[in-house]
Amino acid sequence: MSYAAGNKAWGISDRSGRRYRLRDMMVEWTGAKVGPDEFDPKQPQLSAPKVGPDPQALKGPRPEPNLAEQRNIQYGFNPVGFNSIPGITPLSNLAPVGAIGTVTVTGVINPDVSANIAYPTLVALTSSVGTATSTAPEAENKAYPTLVALTSSVGAVSTTTTSDITATYAVTVASYYGANYYYIDGSRAATLNLSEGSIYRFAQSDSSNNNHPLRFSTTSDGTHGGGSSYTTGVTINGTPGSAGAYTQIEVASGAPTLYYYCTNHSGMGGQINT
Numbered sequence: 001m002s003y004a005a006g007n008k009a010w011g012i013s014d015r016s017g018r019r020y021r022l023r024d025m026m027v028e029w030t031g032a033k034v035g036p037d038e039f040d041p042k043q044p045q046l047s048a049p050k051v052g053p054d055p056q057a058l059k060g061p062r063p064e065p066n067l068a069e070q071r072n073i074q075y076g077f078n079p080v081g082f083n084s085i086p087g088i089t090p091l092s093n094l095a096p097v098g099a100i101g102t103v104t105v106t107g108v109i110n111p112d113v114s115a116n117i118a119y120p121t122l123v124a125l126t127s128s129v130g131t132a133t134s135t136a137p138e139a140e141n142k143a144y145p146t147l148v149a150l151t152s153s154v155g156a157v158s159t160t161t162t163s164d165i166t167a168t169y170a171v172t173v174a175s176y177y178g179a180n181y182y183y184i185d186g187s188r189a190a191t192l193n194l195s196e197g198s199i200y201r202f203a204q205s206d207s208s209n210n211n212h213p214l215r216f217s218t219t220s221d222g223t224h225g226g227g228s229s230y231t232t233g234v235t236i237n238g239t240p241g242s243a244g245a246y247t248q249i250e251v252a253s254g255a256p257t258l259y260y261y262c263t264n265h266s267g268m269g270g271q272i273n274t
Helices: 067-071
Strands: 010-012 019-021 102-106 123-127 131-135 148-152 167-176 179-184 199-203 214-217 234-237 246-250 258-262 270-273
Touching (some): 179 258, 214 246
Antiparallel strands (some): 167 179, 199 246, 258 270
């Protein structure tokens, strides 16, 4: 069938509705007829290429005859593998061996600590890095048990500290309505419950404790109430208000109800139930 030349014909774009010379219009891959400035070519990814076969096998191969024996060889450098070359060593022979330097643990003793005090184990050390060495300064009239316990194993080096103290109370002194009081862990003249056979430390290193020595008594307010100082199982260290100062008590079996008080000022302390 024959058609007119259409040299002067106009066409309407299927996309925009604009008018173009029919002879200038283009047909897209979707079949739409558009103006030349609207033409959108087909994205190549919309036409996936044909994939042919991907063979893996070889025709007439010639593999090495001792392949299984070669795969049994442990490739490595002494001491990793090849510790005994004749006969090819088994897989279990791959045992790495090594050591890294020296571990040194040094203990420092507080010069304020009084004589004849026994110290528990300071450090427990587990190490796989060669040699472990412990040193401690010498001091007269002090009993020091083992400073460092060393165990060799594969793993990291760790340190731990041990102590026989059941609890440590932070003691401070502050004024309340014009009168000074002991504050135990922040509580004013707190009533405490202590267990027989346990050790409790009342730390007085805070500067507010200056001139306020803490002691124990079986009488409320101690010597200010007509009583006397209770000394069974009591250890005193340092000067109140200075670093390391404390009063410590190991509660005896059958201990009576106690009271803590200041030897220099009345009305500062509280009660201890045992």
